[in-house]
Amino acid sequence: MTTFDIRNRIYLELVELSGHVIAQRSWSATLWADCLYRTVRLAKPDHRCRLLHGTQEIKPSTPLVALDLSLGSGIQVVWIARQTDAYKPGNTAFAAIKANGSVVTWGRTPFHALPMGSAPGGGVVHISHTFGAFAAILVDGSVVTWGDSQSGADSSAVAALLTEGVVQVVATDGAFAAMKANGSVVTWGRGGRGGDSSAVAALLTEGVVQVCGNCGTFVARLSNGSIVTWGDSWGRAVQAVPEVTDAIHICSTSSHAWCAFLLNGSVVTWGSSHFGGDSSAVAQHLTEGVVQVRGTNTACAALMIDGSVVTWGDDAAGGDSSGVALLLRDIISVTGSGGAFAAIRQNGCVVTWGDDAERGDSSEVAALLTEGVVHICGIEQAFAAIKADGSVVTWGQQNMGGDSSAVASLLTEGVVAIC
Template identity: 70%
Template sequence: MAFAALKANGSVVTWGKGGRGGDSSSVAALLAEGVAQVCGNVGAFVARLSNGSVVTWGDPYFRGRFAIAPPVDTYVVHICPTSIHAFCAFKANGSVVTWGSPHFGGDSSKVAQHLTEGVVQVCGTNTACAALMIDGSVVTWGDDAEGGDSSGVASLLTEGVIELFSNYRDFVALKADGSVVFWGDTGSWSHEGDIVSVCGSGGAFAAIRQNGCVVTWGDDDQGGDSSEVAALLTEGVVHICGIEQAFAAIKADGSVVTWGQQVVGGDSSAVAHLLKESVTAIF
């Protein structure tokens, strides 16, 4: 609903719906120079300044219940949204600080002692967050129903995890041995295999195996059912991009395969002749 543009001189320009971040007049003086990074969620923005401090603006609900400035003001090296109403800041010492709605992962106080060092990745569902630690373990917090509670697979998340993935309601942890661990709103399980990459849509996942074939699961109408194009996904897939209700896969020959809700990208027949070769990336 709003945009924020970072200019070469370190200033920020915003436009769009004022209450969702399009109006940054209240912090304009802080955004006039020295901004190094900007990120946003569904209703607010955060800017990281070159001096390691942060500035927030946007959603009146977000700013009305919480201080305009998050609980961190120095040594921030990276910022990112963790859910639809929360953010996190990575500090130079490897610690992470979170803020935003406590109902959406903004309150990490219950696991704060685990986030004081060694955090290498944070990702989120709509209402929960998961952090990957340098030792390969995983820490979760936020809404229990959407992945904040990982107790059902806790023994599988103590080591060996190399990357985390999420959709709106569930998490997937990819381990160094190619196995995956799944938890969240739709249950918890693990699968031993040879997975090399995972991608999420709104309610489904697609994984690439070592041999280039694709495995999908989750909501059928959000890309979890790839049966209509299964013959095209048995080998040669090198990258997958997911949106809310559909996926697109790039194959080694530069062709593209799509599936999911037809009206939102799952049907690429209108441009199929342009996707037969030479595609190098999908966004």
């Protein structure tokens, strides 16, 4: 039920489609609905969702006082998709999925690329990419690959395993990993970049619930809460992988660093201290209330439940956010590029900071980022933002994805995801 009492507080139930109650408590009627979104994301970090009140969708910018309390129903939580599109080192191209399942790509492919295959004409529900190759999950659970044959576009060795049942595909800079509905994992691409998982094969045949990748390394979370890694171990040389058995979510935070959300609400990080793997300087802020962690090449940013942002790592690459500290409130999402961050506020405007050359300077498109932004994706030296009307705004190095003019007519509406 949804009620409003004399103390000017609103009581809400946040309920999944299954009937599971995520939260049941009161909020001040003076707040915006972004507080509901942050609460929901604590249940499933890095998932996207929609909130429905009756048949009406609640936006993060919706004032709670504007809710129609006569509807007499709780707030319905509809999970959309896991946010696996964290920044990947070296990527110089974007891929956008449209509402009709078609794909639009732009940017630069590697100079050494040996092209093979082509983008599917439709039916795409998810895309991931290495530095030079793309992998798309289709509506039937199969996978299609294209791009540089040396960077994962050639999936022929595992083709028989990719015809059905794939629920997640993630990438390093040179390899892919596909998680199937039965909890197994299939890998291909450059062996030294994670394409060869033979060393941990026995652990990847069942019970895998999540996989993610960064620069050369994959990490898998098992159903028992433990963590398995394979690929290039250079980035983990300074801080070893934590021996945890209660991880509820994992994610790459920079090119050579990781973090795990634990059952008690805290976050642990590991990897190279030069790339944000050492978060000891901000450890006191990571014991509870973290809803998202993102990174650049060498710095990290954590979005907190109160809408604030905690940063650490290389100051020049976004680790120092003091220059925009007054603007980092009411944040609902953070994304990184090679050396800069972009954050979306509850009103749909964008705040950027970090290395100007890595697009910490968004002044060239500032007028287009003052409202209506719902999602941002970052690659090496560019960002792409999806607006509420399905259009796309890009900025950054022109030949590395920042210039989308060649496909501009295809990006004016209907875009639902970008990686």
